[in-house]
Amino acid sequence: MSPLFTPACVGSLSLPNRIVRSATGEKMCTPEGRVTPLLVEFYRRLALGGTGLIITGHSFVRPDGKASDGMMGVHSDRMLPGLKQLVGAVHEAGGRVVCQLNHAARQTKPELIGGKRPVAPSAVTDRASGLTPRELRADEIEPLIESYVAAARRCREAGFDGVQLHCAHGYLMSEFISPHTNRRTDEWGGSLEARARFPLEVLHRIRAEQGRDYPILVKLNAEDFIEGGLILAESCRIAAMMAGEGIDAIEISAGMAGTVDKIVRKHIDAPEKEAYFLPYAREFRRHVSVPLILVGGLRSLSVMADVLQSGAADFVSLSRPLIREPELPNKLRDGSTTRAACISCNCCGPDDAGRLACTLDLQLAKRAT
Ligand SMILES: Cc1cc2nc3c(=O)[nH]c(=O)nc-3n(C[C@H](O)[C@H](O)[C@H](O)COP(=O)(O)O)c2cc1C
Ligand code: SF4
Numbered sequence: 001m002s003p004l005f006t007p008a009c010v011g012s013l014s015l016p017n018r019i020v021r022s023a024t025g026e027k028m029c030t031p032e033g034r035v036t037p038l039l040v041e042f043y044r045r046l047a048l049g050g051t052g053l054i055i056t057g058h059s060f061v062r063p064d065g066k067a068s069d070g071m072m073g074v075h076s077d078r079m080l081p082g083l084k085q086l087v088g089a090v091h092e093a094g095g096r097v098v099c100q101l102n103h104a105a106r107q108t109k110p111e112l113i114g115g116k117r118p119v120a121p122s123a124v125t126d127r128a129s130g131l132t133p134r135e136l137r138a139d140e141i142e143p144l145i146e147s148y149v150a151a152a153r154r155c156r157e158a159g160f161d162g163v164q165l166h167c168a169h170g171y172l173m174s175e176f177i178s179p180h181t182n183r184r185t186d187e188w189g190g191s192l193e194a195r196a197r198f199p200l201e202v203l204h205r206i207r208a209e210q211g212r213d214y215p216i217l218v219k220l221n222a223e224d225f226i227e228g229g230l231i232l233a234e235s236c237r238i239a240a241m242m243a244g245e246g247i248d249a250i251e252i253s254a255g256m257a258g259t260v261d262k263i264v265r266k267h268i269d270a271p272e273k274e275a276y277f278l279p280y281a282r283e284f285r286r287h288v289s290v291p292l293i294l295v296g297g298l299r300s301l302s303v304m305a306d307v308l309q310s311g312a313a314d315f316v317s318l319s320r321p322l323i324r325e326p327e328l329p330n331k332l333r334d335g336s337t338t339r340a341a342c343i344s345c346n347c348c349g350p351d352d353a354g355r356l357a358c359t360l361d362l363q364l365a366k367r368a369t
Helices: 037-048 077-092 138-158 172-177 197-210 232-244 257-263 278-287 301-310 320-324 328-334 359-368
Strands: 008-010 013-015 019-021 053-055 097-102 163-167 216-221 249-253 292-295 315-318
Touching: 037 053, 037 077, 077 097, 077 138, 097 138, 138 163, 138 197, 163 172, 163 197, 172 197, 197 216, 197 232, 216 232, 232 249, 232 278, 249 278, 278 292, 278 301, 301 315, 315 320, 320 328
Parallel strands: 019 053, 019 315, 053 097, 097 163, 163 216, 216 249, 249 292, 292 315
Antiparallel strands: 008 013
């Protein structure tokens, strides 16, 4: 049997296989962030498709941390009924689901957050949007930490099997960690330890409140791909610090809003182009023994199996392939395919009903009618 279909654990959570659905923002919630019936069905389908662990699209922990329209909210108890339905649908279908917690910081727009100026660790202009955020005052940091802790509490109440801290892609935690976006001279900036303090403090407090058994994962940037940004030698040390604070698994990614083309690479049409963050996983492995999850361009059964067999990672994580084929894990398991049908064109978007869908398939279906 392929190593992809051997069971494994993330902390106390037992998983039937090594396939993870990487967080993928579906933009299918109400403007307030409530789960819709459409989203519940979307997750049911994913769970029925055989993915071992589903990580939700990033979900805002506070209204000023909303990154886009339709993003899921975990900022208020008012969201609980919808969140419970989503989790219920996944569990009924035999799946496991972890909620990705996020605050967009400077990677949002004032019109999404009630006309407010976005806040960030430092007032560094985002080259992608041209937006310059307002620097957080020191007394504003504690309430932000609490919003993550409260969101984790809410996720547990909703029945989620764990939470994932989004420490990648240039959002708040990643902005604290990165020397490019964090120019603070107080205890939240400067040394690597001070830049890592915000996510570590959140992790520490969630762990203290939820206990050793509640799974807490992180998606961590290995590099920012920005001059003066985070580099691999530093991210490996942060991974070790997180392991020391009891993180249950580390998903490895890289890049910020200005370098999306490197996070979500196009045209993965040959095995050599797959697993594009594998060298980072190999390096992380030298520093930590916690389970590692590798994301980025995984498409074929053989490459995924090689990644696991080499010991570089314990799980593989997929985003775009599961948009096109939510049932891909079952197809790989029963041998009906050995490769994802996704061609990595990056045209995924809403269908007529507002569901996140494969636009390529929609075009093909239109041409056929
Ligand atoms: C439509 C879309 C939405 C995404 N939303 C998120 C998100 O909410 N959180 C996150 O960490 N990454 C997000 N990503 C990045 C993916 O999780 C993943 O890291 C990236 O697409 C590379 O994996 P892939 O080659 O399997 O698609 C998103 C990617 C896509 C295509
Ligand atoms: S539109 Fe379809 S084929 Fe293109 S990246 Fe998205 S899921 Fe893959």
